[in-house]
Amino acid sequence: MSATNEPELLPPESVAAIGTVSEHVYVVTARDIRRYAQAVGDPNPLYYDEEYARASRHGTIVAPPLFCHALAFEDVPAESLRADGLPAELDVPLPTTRAVGGASTFEVGALVRPGDVITVHKVIEDIYRRSGRSGDLIFVVLGTTFTNQNGEVVARERATFVNR
Amino acid sequence: MTSSAELSWEQLVPGDPMRELVKVPTPMQLFMFSAVTWNRHLIHYNTEFARADGLKHVAVHRALIGGMLAQMISEWIGDDGAIQSLEWSVRGSAEVNRPLKLVGHVTGKRQVDDDLLVDCDVRAEDEQGNVIAPGTLRG
Numbered sequence: 001m002s003a004t005n006e007p008e009l010l011p012p013e014s015v016a017a018i019g020t021v022s023e024h025v026y027v028v029t030a031r032d033i034r035r036y037a038q039a040v041g042d043p044n045p046l047y048y049d050e051e052y053a054r055a056s057r058h059g060t061i062v063a064p065p066l067f068c069h070a071l072a073f074e075d076v077p078a079e080s081l082r083a084d085g086l087p088a089e090l091d092v093p094l095p096t097t098r099a100v101g102g103a104s105t106f107e108v109g110a111l112v113r114p115g116d117v118i119t120v121h122k123v124i125e126d127i128y129r130r131s132g133r134s135g136d137l138i139f140v141v142l143g144t145t146f147t148n149q150n151g152e153v154v155a156r157e158r159a160t161f162v163n164r
Numbered sequence: 165m166t167s168s169a170e171l172s173w174e175q176l177v178p179g180d181p182m183r184e185l186v187k188v189p190t191p192m193q194l195f196m197f198s199a200v201t202w203n204r205h206l207i208h209y210n211t212e213f214a215r216a217d218g219l220k221h222v223a224v225h226r227a228l229i230g231g232m233l234a235q236m237i238s239e240w241i242g243d244d245g246a247i248q249s250l251e252w253s254v255r256g257s258a259e260v261n262r263p264l265k266l267v268g269h270v271t272g273k274r275q276v277d278d279d280l281l282v283d284c285d286v287r288a289e290d291e292q293g294n295v296i297a298p299g300t301l302r303g
Binding site for chain 1: 187193196197199200201202203204205206207213217223225226227228230231232234235237238239243244246247248249250251252253254
């Protein structure tokens with residue numbers, strides 16, 4: 001993919017954004033897990049019921065496999081977002097105005113538990129341009145690594161966002 | 165994954181269907197998902213903005229479709245199983261208040277040390293069978 005980010009196809013400020021790194025840390029609560037599971041609409045008691053979870057092989061409440069999506073974006077104030085509310089992590093200088101989510105590769109490590117302290121490390125891995133049916137599209141690839149307090153990677157995602 | 169009462173790794177063969185799950189994403193659900201992920205992009209809760217972007221209604225999040233696929237997979241493999249990796253790609257627009265079917269089938273299985281693994285093709289599709297998001301599972 002990276003072979004396609006030919007400099008003449010992208011403004012220099014866009015190319016310069018490749019490699020941008022940011023990081024934040026969140027402490028996970030049982031409430032975070034419960035709210036994520038409710039938002040997905042997943043009724044598995046492993047995510048809600050301490051007694052049920054204690055009898056499981058996990059021994060405690062755990063988070064759904066893709067829970068780290070709830071930790072991916074930093075709590076920046078609304079004033080610092082673009083007018084359309086695009087997450088700050090995706091607000092890179094591009095000659096486009098619209099962005100939508102495209103694709104994802106999500107690897108799951110140890111399941112997240114209440115009390116985990118998760119470091120969220122983000123890097124703009126790539127930006128490239130492709131011609132599509134509705135004109136040129138610019139793809140932003142965001143790589144995110146979620147690591148717990150024991151240094152274990154609990155999740156890793158490579159997500160591609162489509163801009164036009 | 166390991167064998168459970170409902171699903172036996174030993175008996176799985178390529179082509180076996182996964183247990184499907186039908187969900188109906190609602191505007192409230194999208195709002196909840198935006199809130200819980202602190203994703204404030206208007207396309208997920210402002211209909212006027214979404215329509216100006218060519219959509220019929222607000223957009224179902226890429227990450228929510230992934231979460232729904234993960235729910236379907238988790239219910240199929242049971243509490244003793246685990247997802248190793250899930251890949252999905254949003255190719256069409258999932259519509260709010262319309263059923264979204266999460267389906268898949270086994271493409272292969274492997275044993276690595278003590279881990280009993282299964283590979284699957286998965287997808288989210290609309291009522292007409294249009295593929296909204298194809299994907300693959302390693303679990």
